[in-house]
Amino acid sequence: MNFFLYSLAFLVFSVFLMLFSARLKKITSGIFLCSLIVGSVLAIISAIKVLVNQTSLDYHAALRMPIGEFYLGLDALSAFFVFTISVLFLMSGIYGYFYLQDCEKKNLNAHYSIYNLCLVFLLILVTAKNAVLFLIAWEMVTVCAYFMIIFYDQQKVVRKAGYLYLIAAHTGTFCLFIMFLLMQHNTVLSGGQAGSMNFDQMLLTPFSLPLAGLIFVLAILGFGVKTGFMPMHIWLPHAHPVAPSHVSAILSGVIIKIGIYGLLRIILIIKDFPQWCAVLLLFIGMISGVGGVLYALGQHEIKKLLAYHSIENIGIITLGLGIGLWGQINQNEMVALLGYAGALLHVFNHAVFKGLLFLSAGSVIKATHTGEMDKLGGLLKYLPWTGHLFLIGAVSICGLPLFNGFISEWLVYRALFENMFQFKINAIVFCSLAIIALSLIGGLAIACFAKAFGAIFLGNSRCLDNKQLKENSLFIAPMIVLGGICLWIGLFPKTMVSFVLRAASVVSAVNLSPIKQSAIISPLITMGFVLALLILTIVILGLLKKISMNFSCTKKAQTWGCGYSLPTSRMQYTASSFAEPILRIFRNILGFTVKGNKPSGYFPKEERISAHVVEVSEEFIFKPIFQGIQFLASKLKIIQVGFVQLYLLYIIAFLLLLLIWKIV
Amino acid sequence: MGIQILLHLTVMLVLAPLLFGIIGKTKALFAGRWGAPLFQPYYDIIKFFKKGNVYSTTTTWIFQVAPLVYLATILVSSLLIPFGGLKAPVYFWGDFILFIYISGLSRYFIIIGALDTGSSFEGMGASREATFSCLAEIVLALDFIILAILSKQLILSEMVGGTILSSWPLFGPVLLLVGLSYFLVLLVESARIPIDDPTTHLELTMIHEVMFLDHSGWDLACVSYASMMKFFVLGSLFVNILIPFHNLSAILQTVVFGVGMIGLAIIVGIVESCIARLRLNRIPELIIGAFVLALVGLLIILIKGV
Structure with missing residues (x-):
């Protein structure tokens, strides 16, 4: 606990220091970088200590608060979220430090101190053991995030998006107030006195099933707005594109995940839920997952596309939560462990690869000053680091083997399949639906990221002159670390999976026996062997090809234009045309329309054509x-x-x- | 283990092109021709391997690596499937999920490999491939759900092996439906008529083949070899589902498996001879048809109970 408290104290101190040294810009940014690194590393150490030793730590502060007490606790669940938050904040912060260097006119000190303040309150939020403290931290995170989103506040669209975010977040908080009051009302202290706001006391009292259901619905509404469950997600696609890229990364990687943390904490406290709660979660997961990726396919702007993909990944996480809850309700310990573990690992994985993708998108936007995919093209040759790191992120987010996304999706899949072995009709029906949704999400995500990567980095430039582009090598370093984590978890998942299993066993109150742990981890080790074999095969084939190319001639030529001799780069397939066949299949759900006329006659005039999806909700x-x-x-x-x-x-x-x- | 893996790979590497030869021969016989020799696919591949490469100036390393990834993923995914008497050399709980996703990996790479050329024709093929495979993946997932429920296993070689024999008397119709819907998936995934015509002359109507317009020499050899082996892998899964032979001796199993594979090739040849290629916008309907077939199978299980 000491490390964690030091980290908090250090960060709080740095916030004030930065505000008071506003005149000295150089010193302030130095303070920012140092304090962020020290603070997050301390928090990471404390979290890893808890996850390795499997002991939970508590801290009661002596200072009096208006209501309730300042009561922090680090159990495996909190530690896991502390770990996720600190890793991504550290990397985005370093990136942001270099990214914002040329924004001389802005008040960077304020931004830096709000960034650290946001980290402080996020850490308090995931460790709070008292509902009032939780809500205070929740609100502070909302406000800090608002100030970070409106960094470019001279633009009207930015202010509007920030305002939408603020309204949405507060509407959700309203439900949370009611929820916690209900929980407090139900909690009876030992002396028969009025209720307590401490989570420990709530944990001890039983909740009746209807009340648990009501609390659950309020939690879904309250946490769901911030998390971006599908019909309530409207702020996400507006706020993510307008924020600076490192802020988009933490918005998408961390801030929307605290809703997932909240749900897990409520599940942990109440324990017994009616069956329909699990079904509700599964349905939310399916709708958010499939809907998110379909809307993402219809986007033309890279950061908006990534924002919709956050909704998709939240859908996958929610599927994991739903199946975990199902297992917990039906006393199927293996399913509960697998489901929660899959969801939690996906929380971390999504933070890493989505962070990576947003940071690479930021690097593209910094170099080209546009995020419109149909204007870009062929950037891989001119921004090599960014391009390759984006590719790693794209393969990871599609859940493809070799990278981390596959491991968490594998856990969720396995939970869904194992739940069908009980041969209850409703289990088979809902799990089949979820599996089909998950595989559809996988296929559509491949299409979407082939489109994004292909349109931005491959082919030829459609509008810009690529030759003048320069890559800023300074902010590549944090992206390399994130890409490395993707590969590390993808090939050696053992460490992270054992961490999430500990957190999952805390949530589901299942005792994590070594047999269960090895039943989950040993297939992953064999899988690592198969993946190593895959890499080996690719390397051998590559060597064979290299050797044989020495004996035959290799020529360079233009891309074959199927007989047309004067192709231009504007004739390339655009991102919109790439996505069109899929969108056409789902046009009724998406409100997909193509506007414009086809050219007609022997001497056609200039015509324009454009494709749009309508945000239905x-x-x-x-x-x-x-x-x-x-x-x-x-x-x-x-x-x-x-x-x-x-x-x-x-x-x-x-x-x-x-x-x-x-x-x- | 190592020897088993090598044996498995050798069997596939040697036999995969033969199936294409059989398909070609069947089609030729149906058309009243004598046709190319049975071993023509082997000659083709050897010819491609000997040729030099031409690379577009637009392309990057992705274009060169994509065919290798395609070939490697097919080789690795073949290790999860038994070939008659040859048991699957690698298996683990939940390996069929890897089987689905590893084909996703190869698809992702050939799609971005096609986009790498900047050609609008290849972009078009990539877009179609992404669309139809993503629909076919759902059907494949549903087929695997049914197999998992029937066999109570999550290991691919067990799901289509051992216990499937005991399910045949009780769930024959279900397995037939699964087999049929899987057959359609097989046609989609290996780009055969009625979904895609690999021999068509017009790039505008192609799906799979148009993505490899710019490939030459080694790359083209890898891609065409990989397509043949993909047919072999998917086909062996089909034969394993439909022909329950798992309690025979190893030699008999191999014989039955071989006959089954040849039969499959002949069936595909007959289908290709009798049916014209579908219009592009009708293909989703065919895949949804396959989905409905599998869904009926699942409903039978739900009603009957296991």
């Missing part, structure tokens, strides 16, 4: 609701006429009403 669910609210609110204007006397009358009338209500 924004257009058809939230817009009508908010327009309705606005309409009703405008009706209330009648009582607002601007006379102070009248307003005083209202107050008196209201007080009278209260008095009457009290008497009667």
Whole structure:
């Protein structure tokens, strides 16, 4: 615990130091870099200590808080999230330090100190053992994230996106307030006194099934808005593209995951849920997963595409949670462990590869000043580091073998399949649906990232002159570390899987026996052997090819244009045309439309054609609701006429009403 | 272990092109021709390996590596499937998920390899490949769900081996439906008629073949060899599902397996001779048809109970 507290203290101290040394820009950025590295490394050490030793630590502070107490605890679940958060914050922070160097006019000190403040409150959030502390940290994270999103606040679209995020996050928090109050109300202290806000006390009291269901729905609504469950995800695709890239990375990698942490914490506290809660989670997972990747296919802007992919990955994580909860409810310990472990590992994996992808996207945008995929092309030759790291991220996010995404998806798949062996009809139905959804997600993700990587990095440039582009080598270093983690987990998953199994055993309250652990890990080791064989085969084939090429001639030529002799780079297949066949199949769900006319006649005039997807939940669910609210609110204007006397009358009338209500 | 792996790979490397020879011969006989010799695919591959390479100036290393990855993934995924008397040399709990995803890896690489040329024709083929394979993957997943439920196993060689024999008397219709839907997946994945016509002359109508327009020499040899072996791997899985022979002696098993594979090649040849290629926008309907077949199988299991 000491390391963790030192880390917190260090970061808090640095926040104040940076605010007070605002004049000295050089010193401030130095403080930022040092404090971030020291703070996150300390937090990582403390988390690894807890995960290795399997002991949980508690800390009660002497300082009095308005309500409740300052009570932190590091169990395996918290430690795992502390680990994830610190790793990504460290890497994004270093990247951001170099990324923002040319923003001289901005107040970077404020940004740096808010960045560290956000890290502090995230760490408090995932270790808080008291509901009030949890909510305070939750709100502070929301506010810090808001200030980081609106970094480029002179643009109107940025301010609008930030505002949308703030409203969405607060709407969710409203549900959380009700949820925690309900939980507190149910908790009875030993003396028969009123409830407690401490998670420990809540853990000891039993919850009736209907109440557990109600709390669960509130948790889904409250945490789901921030996490981006499918119908409630509208802020994500607006906020991610406008933020600076390192902020998008932590938004997508960490901040949306704290909702998952919240759900896991609630599952841990309440333990017994009705069966439909697991089904609800599975359905949310399927909708978010498939919907997220389909919308991503329809995007033309790289960061917006990545934002939708976050929703898809949240879907995969939720599928893991759902099947874990199913196993926990039906006392199927293996399924519970596998499901939660898959979900948790995907939380970490997604943080790593999505961080990597956003950082590479940032590097592309920095070099080319655009994120429109149909304007780019052929960047792999001119931005080699960025391109190859983006490729690693893309292969990982598709869940393909050799990289980390596959390991977590394998765990989720295995949980779903093992759950069918009980031969209950509902288990077979829901698990089959989830498996089909997961494999559809996999196939669509491959299409989507082939499109993104192909359009940006392969072929020829469509609009820009690539030759002038230069890669900034300074912010490549953190990306290399993230890419390395992807490969490390993909080939040697043992360490991370044993970590997540410990966290999963805490959540599901299943005792992690060595037999179970080896039943989960030993197939992964054989798989590592197969993957090593795959790499070996590729290397051998490559060597054979190299040797044989010495004996035959190799020529360079233009790409074959199927007989057309004057091809231009604008004739290449664009990202929009690549995605069109899939979008056409799903056009009814997505509202996919192609606008424009085909050229006609012998001497065709210039025509334009463009493809769009309609954000259904924004257009058809939230817009009508908010327009309705606005309409009703405008009706209330009648009582607002601007006379102070009248307003005083209202107050008196209201007080009278209260008095009457009290008497009667 | 090492010897087993080498034996497994050798069997496939030697026999895979023969199936294409048989398909070609069947088609020729149906058309009333004598056709190319049975060993023509071998000659083709040897010819490609001897030729020099031409690379487009647009391409990067991805274009050169993609065929190797394609070949390597097929070689490795073949290790998970038994070939008659030859047991699968590598297996672990949940290996069929690796089988599905490793084919995803090869697909990803050949798609980006095609996009690497910057040719609009190859981009078109890549886009179609991505679309249809992603639909075929769902059907494959559903087939595996049924096999997993019937065999209570998550090991690929066990799912299509041992216990499937005991399921035949009870769940014959289910296995037939699975076999049929898997057959359609096989046609999609190995780019045969009625989904794709590898011998068509017009690039605009191709799916799989158009992605390799710019490949030459070694790369083309790798790609065509890999396509043949992909047919062999998928076909051997099909034969394993449909022909329950797992309690015979090893030699008999091998004989039955060999006959089954030749039969499969002849069936594919007959299908190709009798049916025209589908219009592109009809292909999703065919795949959905395959999905429905498998779904009916799952419903039978649900109603009947296991």
